[in-house]
Amino acid sequence: QVQLQESGPALVEPSETLSLTCTVSGGSISNYYWNWIRQPPGKGLEWIGYIYFTGTTNYNPSLKSRVTISVDTSQNQFSLKLTSVTAADTAMYYCARANSGIWGQGTMVTVSS
């Protein structure tokens, strides 16, 4: 079955760039849309954006100026970059296949010096 695994630094300094990768195993990244979603500690869920395997993207306007999502079909991975991070970006970051119950376990990212 398809599984997703997020990876990346757990700690990012303020004003730096948060970079995460989601690796898709057990299936192909092709022909699907892939989401990034985050959840600050003790709070609700926020959709960050999605990417289609062709590279088409759609971002939440609240983050659009700072977000880039990219895909590497050869590695069966997609990635998230969030620039100029602040403490408000501290959250659990999830990757998920769109319109499905397939989610990664999430990776906690803390923004702190």
Place this chain on the structure above:
Amino acid sequence: DIVMTQSPDTLAVSLGERATINCKSSQSILYSSNNKNNLAWYQQKPGQPPKLLIYWASTRESGVPDRFSGSGSGTDFTLTISSLQAEDVAVYYCQQYYITPYTFGQGTKLEIK
């Protein structure tokens, strides 16, 4: 953005009793071309990613117990647990995927009375 508002914020129900969670969208999320409501319900337990329970407002995800059901159309939706089990204690979220940015309700915490 479409605002999703859940009620109540917290719900305490006795074991074996019915639990009802409401979700209201700020505009219709009924997709006219297929007459489907673009609404999903998720269950999230501590330390776990959200688990998809219901999509298209009323279609149960594979493997989800049939005590979970979804109903509603247009702007008003309901998640019903027909007979509460101890393992149903969790936070429940509704999400619209009708238009980006996809948005979630604030969550309803379900407890045992």
